[in-house]
Amino acid sequence: MPRTFPADGLRFAFGTLTALPVRVTKWDRDAARVGMLCAPLAGLVVGLCAAALGAALMALGTGPLLAAVASAAVPAALTRGLHLDGLADTADGLGSARPAEQALRIMKQSDVGPFGVITLLFTLLAQVAVLFQLYEASWTRGALAAAVSAAAARLALTLAARKGVPPARPEGLGAAVAGTVPRGAALLAAALVTAVAALAAVPFGAYETVRYAAAVVLAVCAAELLLRHCVRRFGGITGDVFGALAETAATAALVVLALG
Template identity: 50%
Template sequence: MTSPDAGARGGNGAARRGAGLRLALTTLTVLPVRPGPVDRAAAAGAMRLAPAVGALVGLGSGAVLVAAAALTGAPLVAGGLAAGAAVLLTRGLHLDGLADTVDALGSYRRGAAGLAVMRQADIGPFGVAALVLTLLVQAAALAALAGRSPLGALAAAAAAGAAGRLAAGFACRRGLPAARSDGLGALVAGTVGPAALALGFLATAALAVPAVPGRWWQGPVAVAVALAAAVLLVRHAVRRFGGVTGDVLGAAVEVAVTVTLVGLLPR
């Protein structure tokens, strides 16, 4: 017989998982989900579920890619529309973080001075260049992937979306501090343990396998390289600013998505 205390613990666990899922969906997508509690427990759950949410965003982008390629016969147009769909599905949140992070890094300022640059409302030349380059590379890579089977194109887009959000999880791994005491970075910093990261990598690598027919290893390698690039970026940001911020998480997402897409290109 289940004790009342065990039932309460199970209910609390289900409630925490539900809060984490709602936070992941409301933060990482435009889906009209009713918001739930926003605390460290929910943040930890959200970051653990982020790769799954990223895969859903990637599937949406991949569906646009496949449909647009079939309707227009123009891979570059399809790639541009697919990249735009990913921006719409995420409200451009990660691109905004990328621009702010690159502006702050490009200012060569450290600590609080660098964080002040990151918080400015306008986008500087470094940030604009990062946005243009990132979107161009993503659109071109998606265009190249449009020639694959629908399954391969969908798998590639989903794997890239999952890898990007897993990179945010690596930026929130235990031991990395937040750069500020407020904001998204302070809420999620240090909330993800090694088991969740390992499981997320295995799932994302498996998702990437069918993205490259006949070269089963290329997908997992692309995911691993993308995560390594994001980890290096986060490490550099932590040295410069003293910790992670929400903008740094967004930058890690976009770097990992872009590197994964390029790594999945036909050889």
């Protein structure tokens, strides 16, 4: 069996979780394991791009609202909207109150139903509202929030790919990555992302350091609640559920950063 190198996992992470021009050279369970462990790194790169654009707009004098919109738009653009699409599809599947097989069929349809539209609307409004609040306080707070929320979003995917979480379908991204990440490695990734977020907030003081760490922890807790509900309703995870988990975690992280 061909050996899986770390670079294969990195390509898997960036090639499947972003729209960056990275070619996936290996598509198997070993590459998926490494790739999902690298998911927060892919999220950090997306978040830094969002932060850079928001900060640049603030420097050009456009004001915090446009910076907030831009920072919310960059992750959507760098994922081709797949996570938002997954959020909408998952909302339609859950909102249908149909049995698992019928709900999964609804999620595979190309159109977006009323539950999906409403969920997308309020999720994006919440993200922009928080980013506006933080950019209005200072460009550094807005930029850091954009970066941390994106990393937390992809950390939720690492945790969702842990062993013991089944796929809902025998095909697709959910089946490719479900159960690939050892539990210990997933928890280590969570601890590392939390520590990095806390360290990044050190210049803002002790209170902000704790709040940024709490934002990551509570973000993955919110995603975990959704994950467990989806596993009960659908019998496992799908690519759409992964998208919903990422957007849920990103939004939850931002909401925590808006409090206090």
